[in-house]
Amino acid sequence: MSSEERTPVAFSVAKADDPHMQPKAQNPKLAETLIGLVMLAGIGSLIGFAVAYGMNAQSWIMGGTLGAGVLFLGFGITAWGKYLMPQGPFVEERHTMRGTDDERERFKAAVVQRGGGILGRRKLLAMIAGAGMSAFAVVLIIPVFRSFGPLPGNTLNQTNWKQGTMLVDSTGRPIRVNDIAVGGVVTVYPKGLENTDTGQAVDQTILIRVGTEAVVTQQGRESWGPNGYVAYSKLCTHLGCPVGLYEQQLELLVCPCHQSMFTVTNGAEPIFGPAPRPLPQLPLFVGSDGLLRAQGGYDQAVGPGFWNRETSG
Amino acid sequence: MAEKTKQQAKSSFGPVGKALDELDDRLGIAKGGRSLLDKIFPDHWSFMLGEVALYSFLILLGTGIFLTLFYVPSSTVVVYHGSYLPLVGQKVSQAYATSIDLTFSVRCGLLMRQMHHWACDIFLAAMVVHMARVFFTGAFRKPRELNYVLGSTLLILGIVEGFLGYSLPDDLVSGTGIRIAFSIIESIPVIGSYIAFFVFGGNYPGPQIIPRFFIIHVLLIPLIMLGMVTAHLFLLVHQKHTQFPGKGRTETNVVGTAMFPVFAAKATGFLFMVGGVITLLAGFAQINPIWQFGPYDASKISYAVQPDWYMGWLDGALRIWPAWEWTGFGYTWPLEIFIPGVVVPGLIFAVVQGWPVLERRYTKDNEIHNLLDLPRNRPKRTAAGAAVFALVTMMFIASSTDVIANYFHITLEAVLWSMRILVVVVPIITYFLTHKICQELQASQGAGKRKRANVVTRTPDGEYLSAPAEPRPGDEHVDLEPEPVPDFLEDPVVVRERKELLSPVSFTGVRNVVR
Numbered sequence: 001m002s003s004e005e006r007t008p009v010a011f012s013v014a015k016a017d018d019p020h021m022q023p024k025a026q027n028p029k030l031a032e033t034l035i036g037l038v039m040l041a042g043i044g045s046l047i048g049f050a051v052a053y054g055m056n057a058q059s060w061i062m063g064g065t066l067g068a069g070v071l072f073l074g075f076g077i078t079a080w081g082k083y084l085m086p087q088g089p090f091v092e093e094r095h096t097m098r099g100t101d102d103e104r105e106r107f108k109a110a111v112v113q114r115g116g117g118i119l120g121r122r123k124l125l126a127m128i129a130g131a132g133m134s135a136f137a138v139v140l141i142i143p144v145f146r147s148f149g150p151l152p153g154n155t156l157n158q159t160n161w162k163q164g165t166m167l168v169d170s171t172g173r174p175i176r177v178n179d180i181a182v183g184g185v186v187t188v189y190p191k192g193l194e195n196t197d198t199g200q201a202v203d204q205t206i207l208i209r210v211g212t213e214a215v216v217t218q219q220g221r222e223s224w225g226p227n228g229y230v231a232y233s234k235l236c237t238h239l240g241c242p243v244g245l246y247e248q249q250l251e252l253l254v255c256p257c258h259q260s261m262f263t264v265t266n267g268a269e270p271i272f273g274p275a276p277r278p279l280p281q282l283p284l285f286v287g288s289d290g291l292l293r294a295q296g297g298y299d300q301a302v303g304p305g306f307w308n309r310e311t312s313g
Numbered sequence: 314m315a316e317k318t319k320q321q322a323k324s325s326f327g328p329v330g331k332a333l334d335e336l337d338d339r340l341g342i343a344k345g346g347r348s349l350l351d352k353i354f355p356d357h358w359s360f361m362l363g364e365v366a367l368y369s370f371l372i373l374l375g376t377g378i379f380l381t382l383f384y385v386p387s388s389t390v391v392v393y394h395g396s397y398l399p400l401v402g403q404k405v406s407q408a409y410a411t412s413i414d415l416t417f418s419v420r421c422g423l424l425m426r427q428m429h430h431w432a433c434d435i436f437l438a439a440m441v442v443h444m445a446r447v448f449f450t451g452a453f454r455k456p457r458e459l460n461y462v463l464g465s466t467l468l469i470l471g472i473v474e475g476f477l478g479y480s481l482p483d484d485l486v487s488g489t490g491i492r493i494a495f496s497i498i499e500s501i502p503v504i505g506s507y508i509a510f511f512v513f514g515g516n517y518p519g520p521q522i523i524p525r526f527f528i529i530h531v532l533l534i535p536l537i538m539l540g541m542v543t544a545h546l547f548l549l550v551h552q553k554h555t556q557f558p559g560k561g562r563t564e565t566n567v568v569g570t571a572m573f574p575v576f577a578a579k580a581t582g583f584l585f586m587v588g589g590v591i592t593l594l595a596g597f598a599q600i601n602p603i604w605q606f607g608p609y610d611a612s613k614i615s616y617a618v619q620p621d622w623y624m625g626w627l628d629g630a631l632r633i634w635p636a637w638e639w640t641g642f643g644y645t646w647p648l649e650i651f652i653p654g655v656v657v658p659g660l661i662f663a664v665v666q667g668w669p670v671l672e673r674r675y676t677k678d679n680e681i682h683n684l685l686d687l688p689r690n691r692p693k694r695t696a697a698g699a700a701v702f703a704l705v706t707m708m709f710i711a712s713s714t715d716v717i718a719n720y721f722h723i724t725l726e727a728v729l730w731s732m733r734i735l736v737v738v739v740p741i742i743t744y745f746l747t748h749k750i751c752q753e754l755q756a757s758q759g760a761g762k763r764k765r766a767n768v769v770t771r772t773p774d775g776e777y778l779s780a781p782a783e784p785r786p787g788d789e790h791v792d793l794e795p796e797p798v799p800d801f802l803e804d805p806v807v808v809r810e811r812k813e814l815l816s817p818v819s820f821t822g823v824r825n826v827v828r
Contacts, residue, residue, distance in 0.1 A: 011799075011800040012797070012799045012800050013799055013800060014796075014799035019793055020793060020796055021799075053420065053421065056420055059421075059423040059424050059427075059596060060596045060597055061596075062421060062424055062596065063424045063427075063428075063592055063593060063595050063596015063597065064593065064596045064597065066424070066592050066596070067589050067590070067591075067592030067593030067594075067595070067596055068589065068593065069589075070585050070586075070588045070589035070592060071585070071586055071588075071589025071590060071592075071593065072589070073582075073585050073589075074581075074582045074583065074584070074585025074586035074587075074588070074589055075582065075586060076582070077578055077579075077581050077582030077585060078578070078579050078582030078583055078585075078586060079582070080578055080582070081574070081575050081576070081577075081578025081579035081581075081582060082575075082579060085574055085575045085578060086575065087570065087575070088568075088569065088570050088571065088575070088793075088795065088796075088798075089356075089561070089568050089569060089570070089792065089793060089795040089796075090351075090353055090568070090569065090570065090571050090795055090796060090797065090798045091353065091561060091566050091567065091568045091795035091796060091797060092351060092352070092353045092566065092567050092797065092798070093565060093566050093567075094553050094564075094565050094566060094567060094683060096681075097456050097552065097681075145511055146511075148511040148512070148514060149510040149511040149512070149513065149514045149515050149521070150510060150515050151507065151510065152506040152507060152509070152510045152516075155510075155515075155516050156499075156506055156516065170610075170612075187612050189612075195390075195404070197518050197519060197520070197611070198516070200610055200611040200612045201492075201516075201517050201518050201611035201612070202516065202517075204611065204612035234612055238496075238631075238636075238649070238650070239492070239493045239496040239497070239631065239650065240492050240493070240495070240496045240517070241489055241492060241493065241614055242611070242612050242613060242614045244613065244614040244616075245616065256614050256615070256616045256715075257489065257493070257614070258628075258631060258632045259632070259714065259715055259725055259729075270636065272725065272726065272729075273636070273729075274631065274632065274633075274634055274635070274636050274649050275636060276636040276637070276638030276647070276649050277638065303496070304496040304499060304500065304647060304650060305499075305500060305638050305645045305646075305647030305649075305650065306499045306500065306505055306506050306645060306647065307502055307503055307504075307505055307506060307644050307645060307646075308506070308644060308645070309644075309645040311640075
């Protein structure tokens with residue numbers, strides 16, 4: 001018999017009465033029965049799921065049967081591992097991460113000497129290669145990012161409100177002078193943009209009727225609020241949430257996101273919360289046809305602050 | 314005779330053995346495979362937290378693939394004609410319409426969607442708790458700093474991934490979240506509006522958001538996370554587990570149960586258990602009912618809706634930060650957004666991720682550590698970690714100022730100012746309190762161990778006698794001395810058969826060399 005034909009094997013065998021090989025369960029027979037029953041319950045529940053699925057049962061029935069089935073199976077398998085398998089404790093040695101001194105020196109030599117030496121010998125070439133890599137990165141990254149979106153330019157400072165723009169509600173209906181009762185509120189958009197992304201996200205304006213006489217919210221805004229109407233940008237100056245809550249008795253506009261509060265009759269000055277600026281006011285007039293229109297755009301950018309925000313325009 | 318023995322040896326251990334032989338001939342799996350099967354997993358309940366995260370990640374991948382088969386990532390406006398009657402005839406985005414339809418028209422769709430959402434919440438929670446375990450026990454110390462950074466980066470990616478997924482149904486609540494995210498990016502000085510326009514493909518909202526977020530959510534980030542999870546696990550296996558100090562446990566060994574079969578069985582069972590719990594939650598506990606929120610319209614908003622829990626702390630910071638917008642040098646500095654929205658989370662993550670370096674610089678400890686600390690034995694680290702948790706918790710509570718004010722009938726202003734004070738004070742108190750508790754625990758004998766009760770009896774004469782009670786089950790438990798993993802041939806019948814088959818072979822552990 002030669003060694004090529006047979007490699008002798010030496011098994012390390014733990015004796016049957018070795019405490020390391022013993023199950024944890026005090027009564028393995030009982031544990032075995034219980035685990036078997038739990039797993040059978042799991043299978044039963046899974047069959048229940050198949051039936052429930054076939055009957056297109058309600059979601060909670062399908063979730064309940066599937067979840068319970070999987071959970072029971074999991075309990076069974078885990079308990080089998082925990083109580084009926086050899087418990088150990090077993091040990092293994094760690095291998096140190098660190099190589100031997102010899103290995104480390106040879107590795108470093110390869111990197112620093114062989115690699116660095118080649119670079120060092122041709123400094124100019126190395127520099128040109130480095131410049132090439134950098135150029136590649138720049139040339140690659142800039143156009144990729146640039147393609148992701150347009151430059152902001154002046155977009156953030158503009159809305160679609162212009163002189164004479166008709167105010168319409170979300171269904172596109174224009175607002176007649178007597179349409180809204182005192183205390184009434186409606187969200188308005190520039191005519192034609194009521195169902196568009198920019199109309200809803202940028203131009204949204206909240207129109208409030210606070211009385212019947214002209215409303216002057218601040219000096220210099222004498223003509224902005226005809227017939228008791230005031231209109232403010234609905235974009236919160238904090239983070240751009242719609243300032244959707246109107247507290248009629250206190251005449252406050254409240255942002256539901258972070259509870260900034262703006263006084264309606266005082267130029268939407270923020271009196272509470274994190275909003276730093278008043279809501280921009282939209283100057284209104286009543287056209288000869290009795291419909292509400294904008295005198296012009298907002299006198300500043302709407303919504304939250306950003307670097308090149310303009311305050312007049 | 315020789316030939317016969319060879320044949321028998323070749324086909325030893327039956328057909329499975331033969332298959333393994335064939336595999337080893339080609340792939341050389343025997344050596345590495347055996348040491349993998351013998352891999353030791355130290356036992357402690359807290360070591361399963363990472364497993365919860367891993368398994369819920371797997372469930373996220375599975376349920377996520379199911380959802381992508383029905384969801385259409387498009388903000389094109391369509392008229393809804395599906396099975397959810399209240400919505401029929403309304404103009405909604407295709408993303409919202411298909412989200413509703415996969416919920417109500419696809420069998421098991423609602424269950425899958427809720428499983429995906431619950432698994433996400435559990436995934437992130439498990440990562441946080443797992444990371445806390447690693448932090449408080451000092452498992453991040455040399456040589457495992459890299460794995461700690463990998464893991465904490467996974468947490469950040471998980472938060473971003475969760476936010477993106479939350480946005481995809483295009484419902485009213487998620488849309489508001491995206492609007493806030495746009496505003497936060499916009500607030501970065503100088504380049505904010507550029508980044509915002511590049512990320513969103515133009516001004517908010519634009520038609521790009523849904524398809525773009527979709528591909529980032531289902532491909533880009535999951536791919537990165539999958540790679541990082543793999544690297545995390547590879548490093549875990551390569552560097553081996555840490556373990557708590559105990560009998561026979563040293564810096565140079567690992568003591569516990571073996572990979573095969575005990576850990577394999579427990580882990581498989583535990584995967585099923587995590588899946589079962591998530592499925593039960595998805596079946597019985599409603600989460601993110603997008604059909605109730607309605608489709609997104611940038612000019613509409615709902616009241617008292619909170620983001621998913623892992624975003625709450627950021628929302629809280631934005632809520633309580635004072636309105637500090639500053640205009641200077643001809644430009645607007647939206648510090649009331651930039652500081653709580655970018656700087657504060659950036660600093661928290663920087664401290665958390667940089668902790669191994671910070672601690673090493675402070676303690677000048679450059680040793681290899683494989684044995685874990687008890688948190689009480691590192692009072693400063695434990696106190697610092699507790700303080701960060703207190704800070705984030707207070708920020709989280711601050712995200713529901715309006716709910717608190719409503720519930721307790723106090724003014725919003727009182728709640729706001731309380732939170733502004735508490736968010737500073739509570740972490741400081743927590744630090745000193747935790748530090749003190751750690752010191753007390755160190756000083757007291759047998760803290761954390763079960764104490765033997767004293768039984769006091771009264772004799773007929775009125776005399777009181779005190780004696781220690783009977784030991785409770787487990788009190789007398791003594792750990793065995795750990796031993797190397799054997800080949801598990803403990804069954805005497807099997808042993809006898811193998812003896813005949815493989816003769817001459819020694820079963821005493823001494824190698825017989827045949828010449």
